[in-house]
Amino acid sequence: MKRLYTALMAVALVASSCQKDTGGSPDTPDVPGAIPADFSWKTTRDVNVSVAAPTVNGAAPAYAVINVYSSPILSAENLVTGGATKSATPFRSAFTLPAGVETLYVVTTLPDGTKSVKTAEVRSSVDVAGASVTTAAMPKVRAAAITRSASSMPAFPTMTAPDASSFDPQAVIATTPSKNFNLGAQESQYAAAAYYIPAGAVIEGNINLNGNYAPNKQPVLYVAGKLVLSSPNIGYATLAVLPGGEVTVSGKLTAQNVAKDLPALYVFPGGKLTAAEVNFSGKVAVNLGTVNVSGKLDLNNDLKFYNGAGAVLTSATFKYSNTGGLFNDGAISADELEFNSTAAFENCENGDLKVEEMIMANTTTKFYQKGVAEIGEMTCRGEFYVNCYTYVDDLGLEGAKLYIAADACLETGEADFNNAKVEMAAGSLFIAQQYNKNKGGNNTFTAAAGTVIPVVRFEQSAFYSEGNQYWSAARTTFSGPMEVVDPQAEAENKFYVAKCFSNGAFLTAEQLTNIPKSECNGGKGQITPDPEPEPDAYTNVPGQVYTYCFEDNWPWLGDYDMNDVVIESRIDRMVSKDGSKVSALTINWELRAAGTTYDIAGAVQMDKVQASDVANVESSHKGFGSGMFASQGLESDSQYAVIPFFNNTKELLSTSNTWKGHPASATQKHTTTVIFSQPVDIAAVLDSEMNFFITPKQRTNEIHMPGYAVTASGLIGKGSFQPSEPYKFYVTDGDQVKNNYMMWALVIPGEFRYPAENNDIRGVYEHFMTWASSNGTQHPEWYQESADADKIY
Known part of the structure; x- marks a missing residue:
């Protein structure tokens, strides 16, 4: 006989027509819609x-x-x-x-x-x-940028330091010119293509870097000594600072966007440029030495600025805009770094970036972080690519896109996202001490499959969903194979937090996935797990929580409020190593409501466990009185194990706990432990094989879940059902056709907010009848959806 165990469906099995309780009347509320006769959907499996x-x-x-x-x-x-x-x-x-x-x-x-x-x-x-686990040697952690043979730094124009003896003596500027000196000009006493300030020389002013003069319109000034200028403008000329050379600009250094073959600025290794302010619009600038700007460094238009390996670039305020590109394979530090328009910044593999505040002002800006970066505060509205360890103390993503490459790590102190999209590659890591305390929404984390799944780790606090236990909204979703670690996640949030995870994403309190330490994750994903002790022969496995709700007034609906008996239960099992056998189980149960005037007992029958298979039954409920069951032990004269919980609801509750505004009785959690004489198959003690029932008024009256037969002591009486259709109920006495196939009991996953007294459940939960009349295909979680809060206890 195929069992039709279903959560949220029930049938009444009684010996005779019961009298109505005081909570209802034969005239049921006018709630339209009968449950169809072929009502056979399932909501458990x-x-x-x-x-x-x-x-x-x-x-x-x-x-x-x-x-x-x-x-x-x-x-x-x-x-x-x-x-x-x-x-x-x-x-x-x-x-x-x-x-x-x-x-x-x-x-x-x-x-x-x-x-x-x-x-x-x-x-x-x-x-x-x-x-499948493969052990391998772990690479060393890279604490700072190191020089690599392979770097994504693009090729840039290079210049060779000339031999001092190669210059025409007239092109050597050893003393400060007496008047303005125009490089390359015919009228100048030195009409050359290259000029040289030798080591030891100090030149203060009167050097014009425009260079747009015949016959040499693109002259180069090589500085091996010291050059001091006030506010020069680089035009067609090139300013080249040789090793040991120093150029100081007391005001603003500017460069025009003109067509020429060589960079506007070229600082050799060991060369140094110091300026109060810089505004460059030139095509190309190259720094392989040191550039220090005490004020604002403004790079704009389509300028490409290359800060090579070993180079140092510092500024107070650094602004980069328009269509240019900034490439760093050395060290850059700034109090403020701003990108706008379509500016792109590539911090290459050897790059070391330190910024107090970084702003990516619009969606077309791009930041490729492949080296080491330490950023105080970052606001990103563009695209942020993390290819190596990056620390941002305060990270804000506003409509931005964040990409974390394989084995890379982005660590933040505080992260606030709004309309942000985060893509994580295999083995990547995102760490935030605090996530979204400002409660931004519409954020997505997605992951790609790989050998090592990525990890999102919230160290202190995180906000990724809002709402109460049943009505909620996911403000951040996680999709794809990834682990999300949140030690502060509360168990009571499980109903709505689960809405945030899909397609293999999961939530843990402690990190499970080991990400081998590497140069580009700072060792932040490496964990050293404690050895797992040899498992005991049998281990306790907690079960799922279910709520069982009963009406005691069949065949009349009465008030049909489903609160005459409400029992919450969870069955824990002692399971063998291989998961196939159970040596004992504990039924954790709590009588939460008893909206009845009858004497009602509650019990469970294990439909696949013989009474002879039970060695002992022990209950924490010691107030078991006289009534329908002789004791709390196994019921005699039954083939299958029948275990009572209570003989009368009044043993546990002095009030009904169903009337809103009335004093309520405190509920108490109890345990009933069942020890088997020999371990039984786990399939015999599944939740679906637990036949919970109540007995109103007398032992032979039983109300069961649908698909479950009466016990040996129960009787099948008038109008209940035909033996050929043992799991269907048809109202033949006392009610209108609209109530045909109505239910007298429900079993609901999790905790259930049952209706208050005299409130027909069909008028309390908006989608109850839609769910029932659709054979369970529509609104399968109606009990978590829209309801009349005023009618819920």
């Missing part, structure tokens, strides 16, 4: 999972611990089964899941503590590939 044994360097370890989670939040309340593989033996287990669960998350822990996570689509039978 039984799953069998097989996890292949892992390998380390191609060999199977002695054992590995397997934990399977039903949620992207890898926490204890979402653990559905667990155990261990032995050598090359696969791990196999069975469990019951709510139908809304689409993905399983399988965590494999090796004996050395190394963990890996795999995802699998939920099916009736799930096969998961085993984890």
Whole structure:
């Protein structure tokens, strides 16, 4: 007989027509819509999972611990089964899941503590590939920029330092000219293509760098000594600072955007330029020595500025705009660095960047970070590419795009994102001490598949969703294979936090994924896990929480408020290493409401466990009184194990806990532990095999979940159902046709906000009837959706 165990569906099994309780009347609320006669949808499912044994360097370890989670939040309340593989033996287990669960998350822990996570689509039978781990030597951490043979620094114009003896003596400027000296001019006493200030010479003023004179319109001034100018303008000339040479500009140094063959400025290694202010519009500038600007450094138009390996460039305010490009393979430091228009900045592999404040002013700006960068405050509205370790103390992304390359790390003290898109490659790492305290929204993190999944780590606090337990909005979503670490994530947030994770993304309290330390992640992703102890023969695996709600007034609906008996339950199981056997289980239960005037007992029958298989039953509820069950132990004269919880709701609650505004009774959590004489198959004690029921007024009256038969003590009475259709109920007495196939009990995943007294559930939850009349295809989570809060207890 095929079981139709379904969460949120029920049938009444009673011996005779019960009297109505005081909470309702034969005239039910006028709520239209009958549940169809072929009401046979499912909202839970039984799953069998097989996890292949892992390998380390191609060999199977002695054992590995397997934990399977039903949620992207890898926490204890979402653990559905667990155990261990032995050598090359696969791990196999069975469990019951709510139908809304689409993905399983399988965590494999090796004996050395190394963990890996795999995802699998939920099916009736799930096969998961085993984890495969390869050990390798870890590269050293790069603490600062180092010179590499390979760099993405593009080719730039180069100049060769001339031999001092090669200059015409008339082209050597050894003393300050008495009047303005125009380089290359015919009227000048030195009409040459190249000029030279020798070492030891100090020239103060009267040098004109325009250079647009016949016959030499692109002259070069080589400085090996010292040159002091007030506010020169570089036109067609080239200012070349040789090793040991120094150029000082007391005012503003400018360069025009003119067509010429050589750079406007070329600083050789060992050369030095100091200026109060710089405004360059020239085509090209090259620094291989030192450039120090005490004020504003303004690079604009289509200028390309190359700061080569070993070079140092400093400024107070650094602004780069328009269509140019800034390339750094040396060191750049600035109090403020701003990019706008279509400016692009490439901090190459040897680059070392230190900036107090960095602004990427619009969406067309680009920053390629391949070296080492330390930034105090950064506002980005463009595209930010992280290829190597980058630290930003305060990072703001406004409509920006962030790309973190494989094995790279971006670390922030505080990150505030709004309409930002983050793409993470394999093995990449994003760390934020605080994330989105300003509660920006519409942010996405996406990940690409790879050998090592990327990790997003929130160290202190994070905001990525808002709303209460049932109505919420995801302000940041995580999609693709990635681990999100948030030690502050609260268990009560599980319903809406889960909306943020999809396609293999999952949430943990501690980092599971080990990212080997490298030059470009600063060792920030490396973890040293504690060795996993040899698993015990049987391990406790917490179960899923379900709420069971009963109406006691069949065949009349009465008030149909589904609160006559409300029991919340979670079954924990002692599971064997391989996940196939259960030696004991603990039913954690709590009577939350009893909106009834009847004497009602509550119990469970294990439909696949013989009474003879139970060695002992122990309950924490010591106030079990006389009534329908003789004791809290196994009921006698029953083939299957029937275990009572209470003989009367009044043992636990002195008030109903259903009337709004009335004093309520405190509820108490209880445990009923069942020890088996011999371990039973895990398939025999799934949630779907737990036949919860209540008995109103007398022992022979039983109300069960749909698809579940009465116990040996229950009777099938008048008008209940035909033996040929044991799992359907049709109202024949006392109610209108609109109530045909209505339910007298519900089992709901998680905690349930049940209706207050005298509130028909069909008028409390907006989508209840839509869900029911669609055979469960529409609004399957109606109990988490729109409801009349005034009618909920």
